[in-house]
Amino acid sequence: MEYKIGSEARCAVIGHGSWATALVKQLTLGGQRVGWYVRNEEVLESLRTAGRNPRYLNDTEFDRDHIAPSDDLDAVVRDAEVIILATPSAYLKEFLAPLRTPLHDKFIVSAIKGIVPGDYQTVVEYIHDRYGLSYKQIGLISGPSHAEEVSRGKLSYLTVVCTDEENARMLGKRLMSESLALSYSTDLYGIEYAAIxxxxxxxxxxxxxxxxxxxxxxxxxxxxxxxxxxxxxxxxxxxxxxxxxxxxxxxxxxxxxxxxxxxxxxxxxxxxxxxxxxxxxxxxxxxxxxxxxxxxxxxxxxxxxxxxxxxxxxxxxxxxxxxxxxxxxxxxxxx
The missing domain is CATH 1.10.1040.10 (N-(1-d-carboxylethyl)-l-norvaline Dehydrogenase; domain 2)
Structure with missing residues (x-):
């Protein structure tokens, strides 16, 4: 199926580690409210009350009006059109296990640079097979980008990858900031395997x-x-x-x-x-x-x-x- 990301599409991030935290921060810079699935009770409470992740990048401060952290995966997924996966690949299946909401009308973006252990598949391949999604509704965020530097506003370069470059550019608009330079590609296979x-x-x-x-x-x-x-x-x-x-x-x-x-x-x-x-x-x-x-x-x-x-x-x-x-x-x- 064809999938076009709308100009007002809402984003959500799955994961609460350093890269997930940096990505949420980047997404909020444009003023949008970002859904955030957080499994850890300590991290969830701190984000809600103090706007900080106490375990990863704890010097990164969030405007609490721009984040919607939750431990209800279905609610986070239902409320967004673009779902960004930012967990370690080893825990991806565990993070997604509670999900009951269908993904057929979502656009899934992997920010994971790893292979799903035991399945011998990349994240893109796994999402395609497990959830029956077309490669046209799966994308990647990749490039030389350590979370520690992205979160602190150090100049970084990311590549957004989709089979349709128009979708990649729509994703790029949500990540854009003065400290982040973006390029675009349609090479889902090559860039994902290079990152692995x-x-x-x-x-x-x-x-x-x-x-x-x-x-x-x-x-x-x-x-x-x-x-x-x-x-x-x-x-x-x-x-x-x-x-x-x-x-x-x-x-x-x-x-x-x-x-x-x-x-x-x-x-x-x-x-x-x-x-x-x-x-x-x-x-x-x-x-x-x-x-x-x-x-x-x-x-x-x-x-x-x-x-x-x-x-x-x-x-x-x-x-x-x-x-x-x-x-x-x-x-x-x-x-």
């Missing part, structure tokens, strides 16, 4: 840093990550796309280099000698690359694309391979 793969590659970079490799090697490693990402997209789903632009390469770079990167931190802990389990336990937020490494390997069984970096990360995370030995082996495969 870069998390795996950031783990490899974190491991290299933890193991003591220098900047010269990191430049080579990340350049090879970019080549591997491009190769996966071109061989699995050929389409006109420029993987040198920010939605692909920029997102890869910021996730590999930034101290805000959870995936880089997971790799760093492993490189410093932590076991995978202890490193995961030390993380305060979900590192999407952990789940993505397993899912991408499973998905690649049918494509058989050469992916030595992603394979190295998988073996360290899931097969108990030594990070030091694995990285040393990987150095012989880079150019």
């Amino acid at each position: 793969l870069k998390n795996i590659y950031a783990i490899s970079v974190g491991m290299a840093v933890g193991l003591g490799y220098g900047d010269n090697f990191l430049a080579v490693l990340i350049a090879n990550c970019a080549r591997e990402l491009t190769r996966f997209l071109e061989e699995s789903y050929p389409a006109p796309r420029d993987t040198q632009v920010s939605a692909y390469l920029g997102d890869l770079l910021v996730t590999c280099y930034s101290t805000y990167s959870r995936n880089r931190r997971l790799g760093l802990l492993i490189g410093h000698g932590c076991t995978v389990r202890s490193a995961l336990n030390e993380m305060t937020m979900v590192a999407e690359g952990y789940f993505a490494a397993d899912c991408i390997r499973h998905i690649n069984f049918r494509h058989r694309i050469e992916m030595p970096i992603a394979e190295t990360v998988y073996r360290v995370l899931y097969e108990g391979a030594s990070a030091r030995r694995s990285m040393k082996e990987l150095t012989t495969k880079l150019i």
Whole structure:
């Protein structure tokens, strides 16, 4: 079915983590009232009484007249036309489990850069299959955009992706602000998979840093990550796309280099000698690359694309391979 986002379409956000919080803040800057599904009682009460999320980005203040936080998922979904998913991918099914309201007349936007564990599907693929929605009524928000910087008004660049660019631009109008530059794309497949793969590659970079490799090697490693990402997209789903632009390469770079990167931190802990389990336990937020490494390997069984970096990360995370030995082996495969 065709789906056109109306100029007055109301938005709601599902999730109460850092990225959900940053997105709600961005949406309210235009003066619109935003529905917000929040499962955590402490966060819900604080948003209602103080206009702050006490767990994530607690220095971000909301005008309470512009947010409608609720723990009633059906009510939040019923009152909006555009539903933005901003939960960790590992918890998406859990967040949506109480939903009884049909989604056939909604536009669903994934702001999640991860794969649904166990289903070996991206969020877009999962929503399409589970809820019977056309890809024409599903979109993405992606790009190099750590929540900490977006929420503080630091200049950031986002790409809004829909199969219909007119819908992407309608979504963009709701996110627009002086500190947020927007671009638009119709490459749902490529940008979603790029956002997933870069998390795996950031783990490899974190491991290299933890193991003591220098900047010269990191430049080579990340350049090879970019080549591997491009190769996966071109061989699995050929389409006109420029993987040198920010939605692909920029997102890869910021996730590999930034101290805000959870995936880089997971790799760093492993490189410093932590076991995978202890490193995961030390993380305060979900590192999407952990789940993505397993899912991408499973998905690649049918494509058989050469992916030595992603394979190295998988073996360290899931097969108990030594990070030091694995990285040393990987150095012989880079150019």
